[in-house]
Amino acid sequence: MTERPPGGASAEPSGGATQNSGALGLIAGGGDLPRAAAAAVRASGRDVFVVPLVGSAGGEWVADFAHEWLTPGEPGRILKALKSHGVTEVLLCGKVDRPKFSDMKLDAKGMLLLPRAVAAARQGDDALLRFLVGIFEDEGLKAVGVAEAAPALVCGEGPLGRVTPGEDHRADIAAAFRIVRALGALDVGQAAVVCEGLALAVEAAEGTDAMLARIPNLRESLRGTALSPRGVLVKGLKPTQDAKTDMPVVGIATLQGAAAAHLAGIALEAGGSLILDRSAVAAEADRLGLFVIGVKP
Numbered sequence: 001m002t003e004r005p006p007g008g009a010s011a012e013p014s015g016g017a018t019q020n021s022g023a024l025g026l027i028a029g030g031g032d033l034p035r036a037a038a039a040a041v042r043a044s045g046r047d048v049f050v051v052p053l054v055g056s057a058g059g060e061w062v063a064d065f066a067h068e069w070l071t072p073g074e075p076g077r078i079l080k081a082l083k084s085h086g087v088t089e090v091l092l093c094g095k096v097d098r099p100k101f102s103d104m105k106l107d108a109k110g111m112l113l114l115p116r117a118v119a120a121a122r123q124g125d126d127a128l129l130r131f132l133v134g135i136f137e138d139e140g141l142k143a144v145g146v147a148e149a150a151p152a153l154v155c156g157e158g159p160l161g162r163v164t165p166g167e168d169h170r171a172d173i174a175a176a177f178r179i180v181r182a183l184g185a186l187d188v189g190q191a192a193v194v195c196e197g198l199a200l201a202v203e204a205a206e207g208t209d210a211m212l213a214r215i216p217n218l219r220e221s222l223r224g225t226a227l228s229p230r231g232v233l234v235k236g237l238k239p240t241q242d243a244k245t246d247m248p249v250v251g252i253a254t255l256q257g258a259a260a261a262h263l264a265g266i267a268l269e270a271g272g273s274l275i276l277d278r279s280a281v282a283a284e285a286d287r288l289g290l291f292v293i294g295v296k297p
Contacts, residue, residue, distance in 0.1 A: 010220035022088030023047040024149055025141070026065075027078070027132075028057040029094025033146070034177025035061040036276045037120075039094055040150035049085040051078055056096045072096065075135050076109030079234050090136045091149045095207075095247075146247055146274055148234065155250075155294040157270035160278065163284040165265055165293060169232055172196065173267040176234035177297040180231050190248045193263065195223055195231030208235065225263035229289070236269035236297060251276035255284050255292070265291030 024041050028034035028050050034057065038048050042065075050067040052058075053188075057069075069083045069191045080089065092119040095185055106114065117131060147154045159165075165173065176194040179202060183189055189203030193215060200223060212233065224230035235248035250268055258266055268275070273294075275281055285292045 006167070010150075020233045022048055023086045024144075025082040025085070025087035025090045027090060027092040028052045028062070029092075029096035030056045030058060031095045031249070032251055032253075032276050033274065034094040035059060036153060036274075037146050037150045038065055038092060039290075040152050041091075043152075044150070047086070049087055051081060053094075053096060057094060071105050072132075073106040074109075075113060076107045079136070079139050079141075082136075087141065089142045089144045089149070090133075090134060091144050091146065114146070115232065124268050125131045147271075153274045153276065155268045155270055155275050157294045157296055159273070159291060159293045160282040161290075163265065163285060163289060163291040165267070166290045168196070168292060169264055169291070171291075172232045172261060173234055173295060173296075175199075176232060176267070177236055177269075177295075180234055181239055182235045184236070187238060190238060191233060193231055193233050193261070195263075198222060199280040200231060208233075209257050212254075212261045215261035215263075218221045224264065226262060229259075229262045229264045231261075231263045233261075233263055233266045234268075235266070235273055237272040249274040249276060250274070250281065250292070252280060252284050255281065255288060255290060258290060263290070264292065267293050267295045270296050271296035 024039070024046055026034060026036075026038050026048055026171060034050070034052075038050060038061070046064050050062055050065045051070050052062045052067060053120050054069055054071045066085060070078050070081065107154065113135065137143050169270075172194040175197060176192045178197075179194065179199055183192070183202055189205075191203035191208050191211060193200045193202075193211070200215055201211045215231075225267040237247065237249060248268065250266060250273065254266065281292060
């Protein structure tokens with residue numbers, strides 16, 4: 001692991017925000033991504049109307065935007081709210097738990113769509129998200145992804161911060177990307193951890209943070225230690241994944257989880273993953289002695 005000078009290559013992506021003049025409707029699930037996306041879109045000069053989903057979304061940030069709390073089972077009311085606020089494009093982002101359809105509050109449109117929603121859910125999370133996007137597109141709204149609506153969040157190619165991976169780390173990065181691609185084809189997860197060629201963990205429904213928390217329980221001979229960090233976390237798009245609905249995300253908590261797991265660094269799919277608060281992530285990576293790098297697999 002090496003360090004680069006402060007003036008080294010930037011990972012900032014090129015391109016600007018979408019040029020559509022109408023408001024952006026943000027269907028917000030849980031986590032930090034919806035807040036970061038809403039802030040980035042507004043910083044680009046565009047109005048944002050937020051529909052935080054009851055049971056998934058949270059946080060006081062919602063109060064800073066025009067918003068209306070609704071449930072996933074109320075697509076008719078969601079569409080009415082979006083159109084009444086001049087929305088022309090819709091972004092769905094954040095963690096949305098697979099709903100318990102038997103307990104869900106439904107409006108009239110939700111009742112009509114329920115059989116199709118149940119069928120989509122049985123095919124996996126990606127299929128369910130594509131179904132939700134299709135509802136908006138059928139009503140004449142354009143569905144966009146975070147990369148289009150808030151390109152400032154997209155991971156570019158190259159390192160963030162001062163620390164860069166060595167050749168041994170790059171071999172682990174390549175191996176981990178192969179694992180992510182193989183498991184992603186089965187709609188399993190977006191992340192894997194590899195240490196000196198050995199797969200230590202793969203992400204499933206538990207998410208990246210919980211996956212990282214398992215690693216310190218492994219034998220020290222298999223993993224890094226506080227004195228000798230080893231291994232890399234890789235996050236990338238599933239081959240079947242629609243970037244309009246879900247992209248891998250890294251923020252401060254991810255770095256702290258990787259450091260607690262005694263990893264050497266993190267590699268993200270350049271152009272296919274998101275970084276929350278780029279400058280803060282770079283500073284935290286330097287503080288922790290981790291590399292964070294965008295890579296074209």
